[in-house]
Amino acid sequence: MLIRNPIVTALFVLLLTAGEVQAGGDPVRGKTLTNDCISCHGSDGKGSFESPRIAGLGEAHIYNQLKAFESGERPSVDGIMHLYTENLGEQDLADLAAYWASLSAD
Numbered sequence: 532m533l534i535r536n537p538i539v540t541a542l543f544v545l546l547l548t549a550g551e552v553q554a555g556g557d558p559v560r561g562k563t564l565t566n567d568c569i570s571c572h573g574s575d576g577k578g579s580f581e582s583p584r585i586a587g588l589g590e591a592h593i594y595n596q597l598k599a600f601e602s603g604e605r606p607s608v609d610g611i612m613h614l615y616t617e618n619l620g621e622q623d624l625a626d627l628a629a630y631w632a633s634l635s636a637d
């Protein structure tokens with residue numbers, strides 16, 4: 532059977548994991564960029580009375596919001612989120628999204 536062939540199986544696993552890495556940011560690197568975020572969203576990402584929870588949201592959702600804040604497409608109170616995203620690069624936003632998405636929502 533095809534799947535019993537160890538080389539085919541290894542290639543299959545390799546393909547799967549390669550796809551995963553490409554699709555997402557790096558949560559370990561993302562954590563190193565959270566110095567600013569935690570003062571409002573909390574180190575657990577659960578937010579406060581004025582900042583929403585970001586822990587455990589979908590990675591794509593977080594990334595898309597960060598991109599929208601960065602470009603100014605999505606406004607925020609006093610432009611605060613624009614301020615905290617405008618100096619970040621594409622990879623930074625992807626890695627931040629991966630980190631916050633990896634935290635538990637509850």
Ligand code: HEC
Binds near residue numbers: 581583627
């Ligand atoms: C000075 C406070 C402050 C800082 C610092 C800050 N945020 Fe925010 N963030 C907010 C507020 C307030 C909102 C709500 C914006 C609105 O909709 O008006 C928000 C919204 C968001 C959202 C949208 C959530 C959703 O579901 O729509 C994400 C994602 C987010 N912040 C991530 C981050 C990340 C990542 C950082 C660090 C790079 C960060 N924030 C730094 C205050 C802050």
